[in-house]
Amino acid sequence: MGMKETEARGQKAGTKNPRLSVNIAGLKLKNPVMTASGTFGYGEEYSEFVDLNKLGAIVVKGLSITPRMGNPAPRIIETPAGMLNAIGLQNIGITTFIKEKLPFLRQFKTPVIVNFFGDTVNEYVQAAEKLSAADGVHGLEMNISCPNKQAGWRVFGTDPKIMSEVIRDVRKATNLPLIVKLSPNVTDISLMARVAEESGADSVSLINTITAMSVDIKKRKPILANITGGLSGPAIKPVAVRMVWEVYKAVKIPVIGMGGIMTANDALEFLITGARAVAVGTANFVNPMATLEIIQGIERYLIEEGFSDINDIIGSLKV
């Protein structure tokens, strides 16, 4: 849509109830605010604070075919305007998730997107098949930021060739909307996004955490037991916005933006830059009601700026 047209529509609309719903790969979200995987548990943990029906989508903690114990402690450390985590993909496994967690999530009218991963292509395929057969899973998000056991522990998401292979195989295994979560730990993220698109992804989400490290100078030891961890929080937001911009220009599939979103204004930066939806992560830890406040803030912005439809601001960046 041309910039002039958007502005003209925005100015005359001035509605009290702007449309907030967006479509992601065939999934209709009532608003563009989702939860970021790994920061919202399996939904239940936050249900005391948040009416889960109000969310655009719930993205649950990453799951694998077999349960994972995770890394030793310390697993997290705060850094300036951010935090490092090395949880080590601890999870209850897909079977237990389907049996014990999914029934709770089924009572809500909010789409459930399951983040999943594997050590091998085969584990990804098995996970996708199993999740696709479960009642109450509406979409899949592939975490490709983990190492491939069969390819010398090279990370799936940083090598275009092995990334393409795993996405193609998962694509064949599921009819659910397939979102590929991109790693920011690459030189050219737009290339990775194009590879994901060509390999069959319906959408890309970005960014995952940025690999980082903190040192205890007294002990002269890394603070995290895992040595390195993933940086999240407000510190990474400008990097994330830049990457969303690069990816938005490079692909036709919808982009889901995340990385350090704390407020509605942060979310709006991503939406204006081209993200069709956003995910709130670390902010959930700081304020368990962050998602709801962000949804309200986005609505307020649309009213104040005279937009009747969220889609009119998505990708409306003037450059």
Added chain:
Amino acid sequence: MIQAGDTYDPLLKRPFSIFRQEDNTLQFLYRIRGKGTLCLSNVKKGDTLDLIGPLGNGYPIPKGDFVAVAGGIGIASLYALIEQHKNRAHAFYGARNKDELLMLNEVSKFSKKICITTDDGSAGKQGLITTPLKVFLRNNHLPVYTCGSMPMLKTIFNIIKDTELKCYASLEENMACGIGACLGCVVKVRSEKLEVRSKKSGVRSQDKKNLTVYKRICKEGPVFDLKDIAWE
């Protein structure tokens, strides 16, 4: 979990034990140790802070006399127990020096007996609190309630591991959410005893010879049975 500052640095809320409750107020006792507690110390009367709580599981209520072992600021976690069960606590209170023995007068007043040690000998006996504790527990079979450093807890574990004594320890760890979502604050727990509980929320290890699981300190804890912890 208490908000420490009003900027993004520090970003996360900080976990604290409730120190005391009095006339509709909650009181927290802390030592300035890092960025978060330093920010908290600048909070002025009348300021507002976000707080989420109470969270997790506290100590079981003692049925009779008990032993309270506090290492330094660990007293913040045990104080209410001592105050609310007057003349029931055999208190063992250790710290680096005299100045770090906070609330010492009150602890003495409300305890049945108190034993003090400091690293530098500036109050009580010089040495570790676990030394007199070991002697005391030989002849007194009372449940132990404790909060302090991991080395102290491990020493207590070694004292009680071959006995019938119960020991409840409140653990500390870096936390992000405090409500069991981030899986950031974990402790390795032996799972034979916890098979049933682990089904619901924990993750079982694949290694069958040495079954251990990571438990969330914020949710399944912060108080654990010291004998359940899988000491390395």
